[in-house]
Amino acid sequence: MSLLDVDGLTKRFGGLVAVDDFSFEVDRGEIVGLIGPNGSGKSTVFNCIMGRYDVTAGSVRFDGDDITDDATHEVVDRGLSRVSQESNPIDRYPVAGNIKLFTLPNSVFSFYGGASDEEIYEYAARIDLEDKLQAMPDELPHADVRRLEIAKALATEPDLLLLDEPFAGMNQAEIDALATQIERFREEGMTMVVVDHNMGGLMDLVDRVVVLNNGEKLAAGSPERIAENERVQEAYLAGEGR
Numbered sequence: 425m426s427l428l429d430v431d432g433l434t435k436r437f438g439g440l441v442a443v444d445d446f447s448f449e450v451d452r453g454e455i456v457g458l459i460g461p462n463g464s465g466k467s468t469v470f471n472c473i474m475g476r477y478d479v480t481a482g483s484v485r486f487d488g489d490d491i492t493d494d495a496t497h498e499v500v501d502r503g504l505s506r507v508s509q510e511s512n513p514i515d516r517y518p519v520a521g522n523i524k525l526f527t528l529p530n531s532v533f534s535f536y537g538g539a540s541d542e543e544i545y546e547y548a549a550r551i552d553l554e555d556k557l558q559a560m561p562d563e564l565p566h567a568d569v570r571r572l573e574i575a576k577a578l579a580t581e582p583d584l585l586l587l588d589e590p591f592a593g594m595n596q597a598e599i600d601a602l603a604t605q606i607e608r609f610r611e612e613g614m615t616m617v618v619v620d621h622n623m624g625g626l627m628d629l630v631d632r633v634v635v636l637n638n639g640e641k642l643a644a645g646s647p648e649r650i651a652e653n654e655r656v657q658e659a660y661l662a663g664e665g666r
């Protein structure tokens with residue numbers, strides 16, 4: 425049984441069909457790349473999985489259970505977490521406080537309860553942020569702000585982590601470091617879906633690639649097969665003209 429099973433997912437915004445009858449599966453332990461030109465529907469798929477958007481049609485199953493349209497906190501409690509494209513740290517709390525907020529009981533905005541300092545150190549250490557626990561978010565370089573977003577997601581102890589454009593805005597050294605960390609997560613038993621608008625950073629990292637174009641599944645297969653797929657190349661060339 426797949427860990428994640430998205431079947432016939434459709435999401436409309438008024439007259440716009442952002443995701444159209446899209447199906448894909450993720451097995452436990454896999455790293456799947458979800459790629460497609462800008463606006464092809466990748467983030468919308470994540471938003472539907474996480475219960476941020478109600479689906480228009482189709483279903484999402486996690487570990488055999490139907491989670492379609494469940495509330496986001498219920499989806500997180502089941503073991504899914506998502507790192508958005510946008511970073512949204514709370515600037516008045518240091519890194520440690522930002523991580524801790526994600527370990528507190530739902531909708532309780534206080535520092536009582538939640539993870540211990542040792543646990544927060546461990547979450548930060550998994551993404552090499554442990555030396556910056558007392559730093560304020562607005563003092564951090566971009567790559568560390570992105571690491572903080574990942575640490576917040578790790579603090580919910582996910583089995584499946586959805587990463588939306590994790591490499592965006594990073595230099596090559598930072599991309600290499602993050603790819604190594606993502607591989608380490610897999611060794612620790614985490615399953616991941618990584619969204620990117622191109623294949624660059626993903627080729628060596630992912631086991632399988634699924635390609636979205638105009639909300640529809642265009643292709644799926646190994647990174648090597650996808651890189652040489654002419655329909656995928658054409659979709660990207662067409663996307664560049666937009």
Ligand SMILES: Nc1ncnc2c1ncn2[C@@H]1O[C@H](COP(=O)(O)OP(=O)(O)OP(=O)(O)O)[C@@H](O)[C@H]1O
Binds near residue numbers: 437462464465467468
């Ligand atoms: N909340 C929304 N309301 C209306 N339209 C939306 C909404 N969210 C996304 N869309 C539209 O749905 C389509 C798919 O957008 P989406 O952000 O999912 O694409 P994407 O593949 O993640 O793009 P990018 O690589 O640029 O992030 C786009 O046409 C977008 O404008």
